Amino acid sequence: MKNLILIIMLLAVGMTAKAHVGSAGVQMQGQAGPYKVLVSVEPPDVIPGTAKITVFIENGIAKKVLARPIYFYSGDKGAPSPDELAQVAGQTGQFQGAVWLMEWGSSSAQIQVEGEQGKGELIVPIVAVSTAEREMPKHLGIGLSILGVLLFLLMITTIGASVSDGILRPGETLTFAQKRKRWVNMGIATVLCSVILYGGSSWWDSWAEEYKQWLYRPIQGNAAISENGDQRVFQLKIDTTGFHSQRRGSMLSTLIPDHGKLMHTFLVRTPGMDAFAHIHPERKDSTTFEAYLPKLPGGKYLVYSDIVQRSGFAETIVDTIDIPEQQAKSNPLQVTAEEDTYVVTDPIDSPGAVPLDENVVVCGKPGTKTVFKDGSYAVWEGKPDKPLDAGKPYQLTFEFFNPDGSACYPEPYLGMTGHVAVVRTDGSVYIHLHPTGTFAMAAEKSFKDRMADTATTVKAPAPAIFRDSIDRYLAKLKAMPMEEREVFLMTEMGMYDVKDGAMSGMDHGNRISFPYSFPKAGRYRIFLQLKRNAKVLTGVYDVKVKDAVTL
Incomplete structure (x- = not known):
């Protein structure tokens, strides 16, 4: 049974987070x-x-x-x-x-x-996107109300005076008829001003209701596990309920790949944060994505699935899921993508308590190293016992070494030199980072292509034709050898120039930095992913973040 409170919390955070959960x-x-x-x-x-x-x-x-x-x-x-x-x-x-x-x-x-x-x-x-409604400060509301009453009374008395006292000659007094005329006109003015005020109030209320229709609502998704023989299959079905009211139209048919994948899904076991997977579900129909699960241990998992629209609008679909234990089997597990990977580590509250498994790493801290399963290791620059400040921009910098201590130059992984997933221990913050920053590379490419287009209004593609072209593109990528695919992705994203069969303009060392600002205090787990000898390696680090001191 799913943890309803956790889902509500994650979805509420997602409403303010758009493409990232908790990191606006x-x-x-x-x-x-x-x-x-x-x-x-x-x-x-x-x-x-x-x-x-x-x-x-x-x-x-x-x-x-x-x-x-x-x-x-x-x-x-x-x-x-x-x-x-x-x-x-x-x-x-x-x-x-x-x-x-x-x-x-x-x-x-x-x-x-x-x-x-x-x-x-x-x-x-x-x-x-709009994610909040502004409330008028109480003291300002009181002041404007008093001012509004005074202006209302001033308008009525001014109109009354204009048809009575305002037309008197010096020394004359108001007759009974003039007094009656003043009160009649003041009455008419009261009715007219009241109608104007009521119309203004109704217009404002209708505008406020229309504004609520534009408030961002994150896409909902329902994750599930099915069995294909003795193979576990992850499925995410997108809930399109309310798409018409949210003006989403046919956006699910016009998704674009980011790093060569239409969807990036991260699974983190809770509450220990001790199992992690990065998989790439493939589209079965407009609302359904599926991927074979790696050998993750059973338990309750947080689900974060990243997608990008043709316009560059990036979103994260959030859910939780119960994964059953993998049944014993003799045949190797199938994989959906060569880049799919998982890792098991020690629970966040039990350092060093790591189960024996073929894909286990021990969690580290800033200033310490994490050893990968092939003996290579990465060191996160920093001091292990010094918490970081919330809201402060940091460069999360890692150095990568071979087992003998020599510098190791990571191979491209999905077109980048490295990836990082940041998750707060309560699940309220999640983000997928690259050395270039916190944005989706597909979004940057969409805007570069859009700026090269001189049309002042973008033309919407035919959803069926667009989807078919993307599916053919993805099939072409999947058929490429891994090395050829990585070079193709790097060139397409504009990361590097390829001339005479060699990469040029490449700032390639064993030191990799990821810019990020932790949005709030708490405990975070960092999942670092690099590639060596054509194998994806995952390192895990823990860090504490405190509220920044304001002077």
Whole structure:
């Protein structure tokens, strides 16, 4: 039986999180021409609203940084002029400002840098949706009510005076007829003003109700386990109830792959956080995705499934699931994708209590190393007993080593040098990170393609034709040898240039950083995934996060 309270908590958090669970901000590390930059965006929770943008210039000297919003449906030609970000006093290379996000849906911030090394720009994908309703402060409401009553009375008395006292000559007094006329006109004015006020109130209430229809509601999904012989199969069926009211239309037929996969699903056993899987369910129909399960131990699992729409709008579907124990079998387990992987580690409250299994790693902390099952290991830079601050941007940096201690250069895994999944122990925070940042690479590519299109209004594709083309693309990718597929994905995502059969422009070392800001205090488990000798390796780390000290 599912834990109803946990589901409600996760879905409530998901409503404020959009593509990430509990992490609304966006961090991006990339190149703006000759400048290496780190961009942090705090999107508003009400649209229209302002997004706070902070840009850190990591190399070179920038003289001016501009930012402007670009919306997927109106493109580059329909975007407003950029605003200049102010340089933060006393902080070299740091610029800060805000841009207005006026449209609901898939948006982005175009960052333009001008300096001694020339000009450069980059696109930061943003999910712009309303997730909150603003309540008027009580003291402001009282003050406006008093002012409104005074204006109402002033209007009525002014109209009454205009037909009586206002037309008297000096020394004259009001006659009975004039007094009656004043009261009649004041009565008429009272009725008319009341009707106007009632109409205004009704308009405001209807507008507020319409606004509620635009409040973001996360996609619901129902996870289940079925049996295919003695093989366990994970199934996620998307609930389309309410799609019409949420204006989602045929979006499930226009999903796009991210890192070559239409869906990334992460499974984390709760409450111990001691079993983890990263699998890639394949689409069986518009609402159903399935994947063979690896040899995970039985128990209750948190489910996080990432998808990306054609517009670059990324979402995470959240659920919980009970996984039965794997029955003994003689034949090897089937896999849906070569990249599917799992790991077992020690429970978060019982360090070192690791079961004996062929796919076990011991959990580490910042400043310590985690040894993978092939003897290689990774070290998370930092101090093991020092908690991190919530809300502070960090570079989660790991160094990768061979068993003999020499530097190990990770092989591409789904087109990236590494992946990280961050999960808070209560499940209320989840995010899938890459060295480039907290956004989906497919979203960035969607916006780059959209900006290259000069049309001011994007054309919606035919859902059936679009879906068929994506399915053929995925089948082509799956048929490729792994090495060829990785090179293809890296080239397609614009990560590296491939010239004469070799990769160029590749910042490739044994040190990998993932930009992230922990949204709130608590205990977190970090799942690091790298590839060596064509095998995906998973390391596990624990960290405590405390509330930031405000001065």
